Amino acid sequence: MVEANNDSFLKLKELKPDIVFNFAEGLSGFNRESQIPALLEMLQLPYSGSDALTLGICLDKSRAKEILTYHKISNAKFLVANRMEDIKNSSFDFPLIVKPISEGSSKGIFSSSFVKNKKELEDEVQRILSSYNQPALIEEFLPGREFTVAIIGNDDDANVLPIIEILYEDFPEDVVPLYSYEAKWILDTKENSFDVFECPAKINSKLEAEIKETVLRTYNVLRCKDWSRIDVRLDKKGIPNIIEINPLPGIMPDPNENSSFPKAARVAGMTYNQMIQNVLYSAAKRYDLL
Numbered sequence: 257m258v259e260a261n262n263d264s265f266l267k268l269k270e271l272k273p274d275i276v277f278n279f280a281e282g283l284s285g286f287n288r289e290s291q292i293p294a295l296l297e298m299l300q301l302p303y304s305g306s307d308a309l310t311l312g313i314c315l316d317k318s319r320a321k322e323i324l325t326y327h328k329i330s331n332a333k334f335l336v337a338n339r340m341e342d343i344k345n346s347s348f349d350f351p352l353i354v355k356p357i358s359e360g361s362s363k364g365i366f367s368s369s370f371v372k373n374k375k376e377l378e379d380e381v382q383r384i385l386s387s388y389n390q391p392a393l394i395e396e397f398l399p400g401r402e403f404t405v406a407i408i409g410n411d412d413d414a415n416v417l418p419i420i421e422i423l424y425e426d427f428p429e430d431v432v433p434l435y436s437y438e439a440k441w442i443l444d445t446k447e448n449s450f451d452v453f454e455c456p457a458k459i460n461s462k463l464e465a466e467i468k469e470t471v472l473r474t475y476n477v478l479r480c481k482d483w484s485r486i487d488v489r490l491d492k493k494g495i496p497n498i499i500e501i502n503p504l505p506g507i508m509p510d511p512n513e514n515s516s517f518p519k520a521a522r523v524a525g526m527t528y529n530q531m532i533q534n535v536l537y538s539a540a541k542r543y544d545l546l
């Protein structure tokens with residue numbers, strides 16, 4: 257284990273590992289997840305997962321959405337607000353969702369992030385700008401079913417693991433149908449599991465094929481490597497839209513923690529260790545180490 261801190265460069269230089277399993281979230285800043293991969297690239301050490309560029313792009317949800325839009329991959333219409341003036345003339349249809357542009361684990365996403373009118377929109381944008389010290393991302397709300405999809409491998413060997421659905425019918429009535437901070441961390445604790453996942457999702461083969469095609473195209477267009485978890489929600493016409501791409505997915509080992517990637521791997525018949533090894537082997541193969 258090498259701690260991802262200011263000493264990592266010299267430690268890795270000395271250790272010269274054959275390959276690194278990277279799951280460093282980084283310390284701070286908008287490019288935090290890119291920091292260790294950039295050091296590893298400089299030291300010419302092979303490592304698992306996406307490179308600094310892909311990690312940096314996906315952490316900025318608006319940059320990732322711009323690329324998806326260029327490649328005609330469906331995603332919610334959006335606007336970035338750097339200041340309050342930026343929403344003055346916005347002409348989106350309510351409801352909308354307002355989120356910090358570069359966070360994960362639902363930080364900054366609460367039931368109040370679902371906004372139904374101009375006043376709520378202003379309040380939420382103000383909250384993000386002042387509390388999170390970063391632009392607010394405003395998106396049209398996708399009202400349909402929500403899925404999260406884990407992928408392992410590269411190119412023709414990229415495999416979609418069993419699709420997970422987030423079941424909103426199990427949510428308490430006063431909680432908005434969002435996989436929000438409340439849902440992930442307050443209602444769901446290790447001691448008191450709030451399991452709203454269904455895996456494999458109960459979907460027909462047409463929808464399954466559409467979701468798989470959309471997430472694999474997204475994975476390739478963003479040049480994800482070895483693994484990722486991609487969040488998807490259906491729009492009002494039932495078309496799968498990309499919510500966001502997690503090229504460095506959370507992998508909490510305890511099943512009671514309800515971490516999605518290990519859950520999909522378990523349903524695919526992998527143990528936790530096999531899951532890690534499959535990701536690592538994908539990387540080793542990519543570097544021609546096998």
Ligand SMILES: Nc1ncnc2c1ncn2[C@@H]1O[C@H](COP(=O)(O)OP(=O)(O)OP(=O)(O)O)[C@@H](O)[C@H]1O
Pocket residue numbers: 332353355359360361362363365395396397398399402433434435436487489499500502
């Ligand atoms: N445009 C949208 N329409 C509908 N729901 C949305 C939209 N954007 C986000 N959500 C809801 O908010 C949740 C969190 O959003 P998002 O995945 O962008 O945040 P995150 O903090 O990066 O998540 P993660 O924990 O996966 O890193 C989604 O799972 C979804 O329920």
Ligand SMILES: [Mg+2]
Pocket residue numbers: 487499500
């Ligand atoms: Mg998400």
